[in-house]
Amino acid sequence: MTSPTAHLRGAHRHAPWVSLRCAGGHAASDPALWRCPDCEAPWELATSPEFDPQAIDTTTWSLWRYAAMLPAVPPITLGEGGTPLVRVAVPEGEFLAKLEFLSPTGSYKDRGTAVVVSHLRALGIEEAVEDSSGNAGASLAAYAAAAGVRARVFVPAHAGAGKKRQMAEMGAEVVEVAGGRGAAAVACRQDTGAAAYASHCWNPLFLSGQSTCAWEIWEQLGGSVPDAVVCPVGQGNLFLGLARGFATLRRAGLVAAVPRMYAVQSAACAPVAQAWRAGWPQPVAVDEGVTIAEGILTSRPVRGDEILRVLRHTGGAAVSVADDEVRAAQRHLRGAGLSVEPTSAVAVAALPLLRDQLAGAEVVVPLTGSGLKTL
Ligand SMILES: [Zn+2]
Structure with missing residues (x-):
């Protein structure tokens, strides 16, 4: 592996940047x-800035309306954020779908990527690398193109052909890695060279971008939050970004309680659901398995302990669903006019399992990735 400082060769080391600290109290040099x-x-x-409703820029129709609550960098933007919240009927009742798949590259990842790439650009970084099953790489490719930053994305060989094409068409170098999702991450980190590792799994700014989804939901519901949110979880970027976003609203005194957060995984790869059932403080690594929900194949999430804390503190739960249930949910959504990729349908597939817990509740389900990705 290259030395840590190699990332910044040629970059403006003294550009303004957010200060980073780990849970152990070490500061980033x-x-x-x-x-x-x-x-x-x-x-x-x-x-990180507290949430101030007076600081929302109501003239901006993207997540940058919350710029005052985000790291102060010149935005690299493709108009991300501002996704619709629409009511969808299911046999269990109805839920509010947050249409994240309408983001610029067709997945929820654009919120986090926009903030991360804006920061990298402000630092003067000229090349970024990432590992991805597809959507994060496609998102990085697009924002890197917009920022004039070179992008190299390491993907597992099983990644969808459409997603790989999407990355390449945006000018990213796509490196296919034999083995699973974890092998792509290892290969990426061994070959960063002078590039910055723009990891959607590790970079806390990615979560800051995802928190804007919670703030939007709060605005769209007229200054309130739903009773529950049901979310697909692999690394848990969106789940944690939402949870952190709702927590800032409560800290600001804008809501009395945060939503119950439910994490849904594929039964083929469900380390969080396993740890939840067992009462463990953090997940242990599991085999990646094989599933049509390829976007959440994560054998051990980076912030798994935080995911489990959120489940406990909000009164939620983690469940897993089989591919047949995912296919049925995807068909149901198509019948309602909503085309999403299989990974996005896992949360809807879990609604029958959560029928008792969600009875009478206002439920939001983010629909994370476009069905066009897997046509
Ligand atoms: Zn540390």
Whole structure:
């Protein structure tokens, strides 16, 4: 592996950057380090702005309306955020679908990528690498193109052909790695060279971008939050971004309680659901397995302990669903006029399992990735 500081060769080391700190209290000496070199923990923002409703820029129709609550960098934007919240009927009743698949590259990843790439650009970084099953790589490819940053994406060989084409068409170099999703991550980190590792799994700014989804939901519901949110979970980026976003609303005194957060995994790869059932404080690594929900094949999430804490503190739960249930949910959504990729349908597939817990509740389900990705 290259030395940590190699990431910043040619970059403006003294550009303004957010200060990063790990849970062990170590401060980052270099903004492009992807994790704490002392204890290998993920970075968190040492300080982050509190939510101030007066600071929302209501003239901006993208997530940058919340710029005052995000790291202060010139935005690289493709108009991400501002996704619709629409009511969908299911046999269990109805839910509110947050149409994240209408983001610029067709997946929810664009919120986090926009914030991460804006930050990298402000640092003067000229090349970024990432590992991805497809959507994060496609998102990075697009925002890197918009920022004038070179992108190289490491994908597992099983990644969908459409997603690989999407990355390549946006000008990213796509590196296929034999083995699973974990092998792509290892290969990526061994071959960063002078590039920054723009990891959607590790970079806390990615979660900051995802938190804007919670703030939008709060605005769209007229200044309130739903009773429950049901979310697909692999690494849990959207799940944690939403949970952190709702928590900032409560800290600001804008809501009395946060939604119950439900994590849904594929039965083929369900480390969070396993740990939840067993009462463990963090997930243990499981085999990646094989599933049509390829976007959430994560053998052990980076912030698995935080996911489990959110489940406990909000009164939620983790469940897993089989591919047949996912296919049925995907068909149901198509019947309602909504085309999503299989990974996005796992949360809807879990609604029958959660029927008792969600009875009478206002439920939001983010629909994360476009069905066009897997046609
Ligand atoms: Zn540390």
